[in-house]
Amino acid sequence: MLEEHHRKCPSIVIDKLKALRYSASTIKTYSNFLSIFFTYHYAYQPQEITNEMIRSYLRYLIQEREISESYQNQMINAIKFYYEKVLGGKQQTYFIDRPKKSKPLPIVLSQKETILLLKSISNLKHKTILTVIYSCGLRVSEIINLKLSSIYFEENKIHIVAGKGKKDRYVTIANRTKKLIQIYLKEYAPEYYLIEGQRGGKYTASSIQKFLKKQSYSIGISKNVTPHTLRHSFATHLLEKGISLRYIQYILGHESSKTTEIYTHITNTGIENIKNPIDDFDFD
CATH class of the missing domain: 1.10.150.130 (Tyrosine recombinase, N-terminal domain)
Structure with a gap:
């Protein structure tokens, strides 16, 4: 050409x-x-x-x-x-059929791996970023766009403004996360966003991805860990603790419950306690 x-x-x-x-x-x-x-x-x-x-x-x-x-x-x-x-044209069917998109199960960390990861981080900013992502179930775009004015410490909640799908939602802040954020704020004193770059302004998603991947490999986690892995892990761990899918759907900001149901295919908690009906049969 x-x-x-x-x-x-x-x-x-x-x-x-x-x-x-x-x-x-x-x-x-x-x-x-x-x-x-x-x-x-x-x-x-x-x-x-x-x-x-x-x-x-x-x-x-x-x-x-x-x-x-x-x-x-x-x-x-x-x-x-x-x-x-x-151009304002009507919706058309001029496309060939889209292929059905394969849906591999998301990669998740076990609770032990998550604890190991978070405990291993010495950099306060990095620890705060990953802790907030995990404990609030945030997307990476939501953490880098999180404003200080959207954090309500007295009410223990964070206002996620116009997340994916342009829908706002509130998520609760765990006590451990709140204490870590307060320590971080005293140390770094960001002006506008919770997480800011060295020269102010938004932190970048690529920076988070890089230090997370480096930290994961350094402690022997061979899985391909991304910021979204922490979000998937948080949802899976909630399900393992018996939290309802409806509540998890709201926390994550999923528009459809079908999106949230994928986590039922990841966790094995409770399966070992299910009694097979054949054990109730008497046919010896």
């Missing part, structure tokens, strides 16, 4: 994404994928691209490029956004 054929994502798309408060990562993803899509069809104006041309392009990506399921779905979502949200 010649350089002169390259097409940038229309600025109207980025403006629309920002107006609808899409995340920075989604804006970057959609703009990149639409740039690729329009460059492929460089001989046509976006409005001239037909439904059949879209289907043909997707078949090309799958059959010739052998793209992943994730890549295909991201491309579809970007195209749908442009034609349906930006």
Whole structure:
């Protein structure tokens, strides 16, 4: 493809994404994928691209490029956004069937591994970050966007503002977590966000991912540990303690209970206590 054929994502798309408060990562993803899509069809104006041309392009990506399921779905979502949200077109069925996305069980730490990890951290900021993520069941985006004004110490709760799905929720702060946060605040005195970079402003998700992975390997945890692993682990440990799925669903901010039900496939607690009905049969 010649350089002169390259097409940038229309600025109207980025403006629309920002107006609808899409995340920075989604804006970057959609703009990149639409740039690729329009460059492929460089001989046509976006409005001239037909439904059949879209289907043909997707078949090309799958059959010739052998793209992943994730890549295909991201491309579809970007195209749908442009034609349906930006141009105001009706929802169309011009796409080939999406592949069923495989759903591997999430990686979780045992309670012993979680304790080992949190106890091993000497850096106060790092310990506070991971403790809050785990004990409040937060997403990494929620911890880096957590403002000091959203922490209510007297009420032992944190207000998670516009988390995933744009829905607010409250989560409780454990006493141990609250004490750690108070120690951290005296030491670091952040101005606006609970966790801030060395020069102020938001801490980055990549920094959290890097030090968590390094710390995990240093203490012999071979699992691929990410910030989301702590969230999964927290939910699993709650379930193991007998907390209802409905309550766990609210804490995690899941819109659907089906998302929360995945943790029932991870925990084994209680299975050993289930009596097999055949033991009640008398047929000797």
